[in-house]
Amino acid sequence: xxxxxxxxxxxxxxxxxxxxxxxxxxxxxxxxxxxxxxxxxxxxxxxxxxxxxxxxxxxxxxxxxxxxxxxxxxxxxxxxxxxxxxxxxxxxxxxxxxxxxxxxxxxxxxxxxxxxxxxxxxxxxxxxxxxxxxxxxxxxxxxxxxxxxxxxxxxxxxxxxxxxxxxxxxxxxxxxxxxxxxxxxxxxxxxxxxxxxxxxxxxxxxxxxxxxxxxxxxxxxxxxxxxxxxxxxxxxxxxxxxxxxxxxxxxxxxxxxxxxxxxxxxxxxxxxxxxxxxxxxxxxxxxxxxxxxxxxxxxxxxxxxxxxxxxxxxxxxxxxxxxxxxxxxxxxxxxxxxxxxx
Amino acid sequence: xxxxxxxxxxxxxxxxxxxxxxxxxxxxxxxxxxxxxxxxxxxxxxxxxxxxxxxxxxxxxxxxxxxxxxxxxxxxxxxxxxxxxxxxxxxxxxxxxxxxxxxxxxxxxxxxxxxxxxxxxxxxxxxxxxxxxxxxxxxxxxxxxxxxxxxxxxxxxxxxxxxxxxxxxxxxxxxxxxxxxxxxxxxxxxxxxxxxxxxxxxxxxxxxxxxxxxxxxxxxxxxxxxxxxxxxxxxxxxxxxxxxxxxxxxxxxxxxxxxxxxxxxxxxxxxxxxxxxxxxxxxxxxxxxxxxxxxxxxxxxxxxxxxxxxxxxxxxxxxxxxxxxxxxxxxxxxxxxxxxxx
DNA sequence: GTTGACAACCAAAACGTTTTGGTTTATACT
DNA sequence: AGTATAAACCAAAACGTTTTGGTTGTCAAC
Numbered sequence: 001x002x003x004x005x006x007x008x009x010x011x012x013x014x015x016x017x018x019x020x021x022x023x024x025x026x027x028x029x030x031x032x033x034x035x036x037x038x039x040x041x042x043x044x045x046x047x048x049x050x051x052x053x054x055x056x057x058x059x060x061x062x063x064x065x066x067x068x069x070x071x072x073x074x075x076x077x078x079x080x081x082x083x084x085x086x087x088x089x090x091x092x093x094x095x096x097x098x099x100x101x102x103x104x105x106x107x108x109x110x111x112x113x114x115x116x117x118x119x120x121x122x123x124x125x126x127x128x129x130x131x132x133x134x135x136x137x138x139x140x141x142x143x144x145x146x147x148x149x150x151x152x153x154x155x156x157x158x159x160x161x162x163x164x165x166x167x168x169x170x171x172x173x174x175x176x177x178x179x180x181x182x183x184x185x186x187x188x189x190x191x192x193x194x195x196x197x198x199x200x201x202x203x204x205x206x207x208x209x210x211x212x213x214x215x216x217x218x219x220x221x222x223x224x225x226x227x228x229x230x231x232x233x234x235x236x237x238x239x240x241x242x243x244x245x246x247x248x249x250x251x252x253x254x255x256x257x258x259x260x261x262x263x264x265x266x267x268x269x270x271x272x273x274x275x276x277x278x279x280x281x282x283x284x285x286x287x288x289x290x291x292x293x294x295x296x297x298x299x300x301x302x303x304x305x306x307x308x309x310x311x312x313x314x315x316x317x318x319x320x321x322x323x324x325x326x327x328x329x330x331x332x333x334x335x336x337x338x339x340x341x342x
Numbered sequence: 343x344x345x346x347x348x349x350x351x352x353x354x355x356x357x358x359x360x361x362x363x364x365x366x367x368x369x370x371x372x373x374x375x376x377x378x379x380x381x382x383x384x385x386x387x388x389x390x391x392x393x394x395x396x397x398x399x400x401x402x403x404x405x406x407x408x409x410x411x412x413x414x415x416x417x418x419x420x421x422x423x424x425x426x427x428x429x430x431x432x433x434x435x436x437x438x439x440x441x442x443x444x445x446x447x448x449x450x451x452x453x454x455x456x457x458x459x460x461x462x463x464x465x466x467x468x469x470x471x472x473x474x475x476x477x478x479x480x481x482x483x484x485x486x487x488x489x490x491x492x493x494x495x496x497x498x499x500x501x502x503x504x505x506x507x508x509x510x511x512x513x514x515x516x517x518x519x520x521x522x523x524x525x526x527x528x529x530x531x532x533x534x535x536x537x538x539x540x541x542x543x544x545x546x547x548x549x550x551x552x553x554x555x556x557x558x559x560x561x562x563x564x565x566x567x568x569x570x571x572x573x574x575x576x577x578x579x580x581x582x583x584x585x586x587x588x589x590x591x592x593x594x595x596x597x598x599x600x601x602x603x604x605x606x607x608x609x610x611x612x613x614x615x616x617x618x619x620x621x622x623x624x625x626x627x628x629x630x631x632x633x634x635x636x637x638x639x640x641x642x643x644x645x646x647x648x649x650x651x652x653x654x655x656x657x658x659x660x661x662x663x664x665x666x667x668x669x670x671x672x673x674x675x676x677x678x679x680x681x682x683x684x
Numbered sequence: 685g686t687t688g689a690c691a692a693c694c695a696a697a698a699c700g701t702t703t704t705g706g707t708t709t710a711t712a713c714t
Numbered sequence: 715a716g717t718a719t720a721a722a723c724c725a726a727a728a729c730g731t732t733t734t735g736g737t738t739g740t741c742a743a744c
Contacts, residue, residue: 357693358695359693359696360692360693360694371693372691397698397701398698
């Protein structure tokens with residue numbers, strides 16, 4: 001089997017204590033012994049048993065992330081970037097990352113309970129927050145360390161990072177208004193997500209500033225996938241009074257809507273303007289390139305992860321609330337509207 | 343702090359042993375005591391300490407996955423689907439999933455060593471295999487359980503699942519040839535990946551069957567991102583003798599190439615045909631929809647995960663080699679070539 | 685009325701660390 | 715010579731489980 005501290009102790013004729021302390025660089029071990037121990041440890045191929053350490057220290061040095069996979073064929077470039085941000089930061093800070101993939105529902109909260117009650121992780125990251133979020137309620141009840149990417153209705157008592165989606169959609173509203181669009185439709189994410197409300201409010205208020213009012217039948221709810229953007233985009237474009245612009249609430253749905261438009265022989269950016277949200281890497285290389293709102297997902301992942309680890313290490317005690325101002329990225333999927341205005 | 347088996351023992355006036363055995367449903371505990379113990383455990387909110395169990399059992403019930411993130415802004419829908427497949431299967435079988443994200447290089451193998459030597463996981467899944475793969479060599483040397491998604495030059499002594507990329511590209515070759523294409527270019531993944539070679543060979547052989555030969559200057563190497571498809575696609579389309587078809591080796595690069603074509607005013611599927619590989623969900627909703635080779639990534643993830651867990655549990659001893667026959671999916675990005683043939 | 689079988693229970697060891705609270709020995713200071 | 719200080723070391727407990735190898739008591743069988 002593998003080498004333990006005991007084996008080293010035997011070999012160098014010292015106690016287990018001394019070996020442990022030498023390896024952890026305590027200064028009540030003489031430099032010679034320390035060197036001897038460190039060398040024989042290396043030579044014997046010693047690696048500490050992680051679980052023994054964790055049991056003793058009562059810390060896991062692990063954080064948990066439960067990715068909500070909406071469909072079985074879950075394929076979202078947004079999440080892989082977020083994961084990279086979280087994962088790289090965690091590794092840099094010496095933490096492991098435990099990932100579960102579960103679709104929202106009863107199984108999801110069970111997964112959280114397993115992580116928390118089994119003390120498998122020191123803290124968790126909650127993503128894609130919902131207006132009423134059972135996960136966050138559970139974490140707060142149990143006083144368990146966590147950081148959220150996104151807000152909830154109940155905004156107090158915990159740390160989060162979020163982009164200011166309302167502001168982002170106002171930028172979109174201003175942009176579309178400046179391009180002479182009046183008949184504007186939108187494709188939204190599911191109702192229960194917090195950012196759906198924020199983005200819709202932002203769009204509505206932003207347009208209101210230009211005396212433009214969103215009509216109810218121009219508002220469609222999707223599920224964030226390209227497929228749903230395609231289907232809903234198709235419905236919107238087939239309305240008797242076709243909107244001149246469609247604001248989708250994420251890039252994937254925007255791509256779907258673009259595809260629907262092109263299928264109908266419309267030139268995107270000329271006959272109809274389409275906008276996204278997220279600025280995933282693809283949006284720069286779609287055709288036409290997508291006008292969207294940039295959200296630094298990789299950095300957000302890293303930031304959320306770092307905040308969580310600081311909380312775990314007790315380097316922070318006040319709750320932190322970070323709201324990032326997103327930036328508008330204008331590309332070719334939006335253009336001036338020449339059709340008559342009602 | 344939290345409730346331990348000792349607390350339960352004290353409360354019900356039994357030994358620690360009995361409590362443990364009751365909770366694990368051994369039959370040398372009387373039904374009444376068993377019931378009593380189980381009930382008070384629940385009532386006291388007992389959850390076993392995972393690390394103590396793992397230390398004692400010398401098993402981690404955890405598998406490791408190191409995702410190679412090529413760029414810092416890593417955003418690949420392929421991997422989120424694979425992750426979902428692996429993650430869901432792992433959860434179903436009662437295993438935790440430890441994920442690291444590292445770009446290939448010296449840090450990557452260190453990450454593997456940490457997982458293995460620190461005995462943090464019972465086995466690992468290796469993805470995106472390379473022709474000479476240091477990770478696999480290390481795992482074989484250390485006789486550590488693993489399953490690979492993909493092959494290497496050294497194909498023996500370990501279990502893997504792979505799609506038959508060579509066959510897949512032959513399907514593409516047949517398809518393009520049948521559409522009267524002769525001047526065919528391709529955009530390949532990086533040299534060192536195993537599947538690059540397989541796919542190139544497949545394309546080359548497939549075309550040779552139709553007496554078509556791939557010219558060296560029509561072969562470009564990319565990095566699997568949309569950006570690189572866009573750039574290399576642009577280069578290919580600007581050649582004096584423009585290829586009538588471009589076979590990209592993954593969907594993302596195909597999208598990039600499509601975008602480059604459209605920017606040049608070419609109609610994809612008519613003026614130029616473009617094919618991908620993977621059939622990620624997006625490819626159905628791009629414009630035009632992408633002709634590609636289907637690879638059931640979600641199922642592959644689940645399959646690889648299940649194989650690994652069976653190996654860990656000693657339910658399999660022979661090495662398993664699974665080679666999946668991919669299917670051609672014909673959509674609108676390919677069409678008949680009307681230009682003259684040389 | 686001894687023997688054997690069985691049911692129900694348990695003390696102690698083990699897993700591999702770290703930490704606590706020491707002891708021993710040598711050296712320096714009065 | 716006696717005392718204080720410091721350097722180097724270590725035994726044992728602890729973390730929370732599971733497993734090993736028992737013991738005790740009851741009852742049936744001969």
